[in-house]
Amino acid sequence: MTSPPKDAAEWALKFLAELRKMPIVSHACEAAGISPSKAYSHRKKANWFAEAWDEALEEGIDHLEQAAWQAAQDGDRQLLMFLLKALRPSKYRENRRTRSDDTIEIVLTRVPARPDETLD
Numbered sequence: 073m074t075s076p077p078k079d080a081a082e083w084a085l086k087f088l089a090e091l092r093k094m095p096i097v098s099h100a101c102e103a104a105g106i107s108p109s110k111a112y113s114h115r116k117k118a119n120w121f122a123e124a125w126d127e128a129l130e131e132g133i134d135h136l137e138q139a140a141w142q143a144a145q146d147g148d149r150q151l152l153m154f155l156l157k158a159l160r161p162s163k164y165r166e167n168r169r170t171r172s173d174d175t176i177e178i179v180l181t182r183v184p185a186r187p188d189e190t191l192d
Contacts, residue, residue, distance in 0.1 A: 084121055087111060088128045095132030095159070133159050 087104035091097070101108045115122045136155060144152035156164040 091128040092131045
């Protein structure tokens with residue numbers, strides 16, 4: 073990531089810090105005291121901000137993924153699947169295929185209950 077320019081708005085840095093803590097744009101906007109439209113507009117105009125936004129969001133999702141795994145170990149498997157499907161769909165989504173006879177086939181991927189569990 074490139075560094076923000078010296079004249080970068082204070083709200084932008086606050087927004088990014090909050091996005092790292094909680095990967096929810098509306099929450100980061102509220103914490104930074106700006107509207108979502110202002111954040112998205114700045115994202116379009118400033119490459120450094122767009123790059124930093126993406127990195128902050130990924131970091132926040134990484135933390136959430138760790139918390140979801142902990143929740144799963146504590147027994148909350150429904151929360152685990154909800155969060156992982158929503159935030160990492162390429163990894164945890166249900167794969168739906170439409171067959172030639174117009175039926176839908178759903179292929180579920182089993183997620184291990186513990187990080188050290190192997191899937192057979």
